[in-house]
Amino acid sequence: MNTRLMKTLASVTFGLAVLCGLAFLGTAASHMLDDGAVCVKTDFWANASFGPEGPPVGKGVDASSSTALLCQDSPSAGQRAADLGGELPWLLFGSLALLLFSRLLSGVLEQGPFTDTVAHRLSALGWLVTAGTPLAGLVAGSSQSWLAGSMAPVVGSEFELSGPMALVLAGLGAVIMGRIMREGVRMREDIEATI
Numbered sequence: 001m002n003t004r005l006m007k008t009l010a011s012v013t014f015g016l017a018v019l020c021g022l023a024f025l026g027t028a029a030s031h032m033l034d035d036g037a038v039c040v041k042t043d044f045w046a047n048a049s050f051g052p053e054g055p056p057v058g059k060g061v062d063a064s065s066s067t068a069l070l071c072q073d074s075p076s077a078g079q080r081a082a083d084l085g086g087e088l089p090w091l092l093f094g095s096l097a098l099l100l101f102s103r104l105l106s107g108v109l110e111q112g113p114f115t116d117t118v119a120h121r122l123s124a125l126g127w128l129v130t131a132g133t134p135l136a137g138l139v140a141g142s143s144q145s146w147l148a149g150s151m152a153p154v155v156g157s158e159f160e161l162s163g164p165m166a167l168v169l170a171g172l173g174a175v176i177m178g179r180i181m182r183e184g185v186r187m188r189e190d191i192e193a194t195i
Helices: 003-033 077-085 088-111 116-151 167-194
Strands: 038-042 061-064 068-072
Touching: 003 077, 003 088, 038 077, 038 116, 068 116, 077 088, 077 116, 088 116, 116 167
Parallel strands: none
Antiparallel strands: 038 068, 061 068
8 A cells, every 4th residue: 555645645635625614614704795796597598589678587687698697786695695505515515525535544544444444434425425415416506596586586496406416326335335344344353353
């Protein structure tokens, strides 16, 4: 096992986790203190043709193209929070996943790859990815849907998923591998106890 590579990878993933966490905090603070326009894209009118009046949107909302970019000047607190809801869940998810991955690599460095600690950390990372992906996708997608509906009531709002849902399969794979590793560790301990 190349420990120099593992140490570097553990340090890099921890640094990325910290950066994602700082980006989460910075984005939250800057968006809540910003008084500029809030924008959202919607494909509700994809391939539609409009007359000179354009799509039916709320007062003070600018819309452009059939895949509309809706922008609201002086948004309400709810609109600003929904705008944050489209970005922050993925930053938080990324930060937590990278932090758990860094801990997993640290466990491999400290105790070796086939230990109970590493198996538990792999399972924890798997469960975070399995549950966190659809949760972050639901919060982000539904926030953007509500934001579009608040600017153009004809669009409406509904629960939506956004983001790469294929990560759920990777998370389930990590959970299964963690379980297999735990059983392997127990079998090795049983064999060592009988010798």
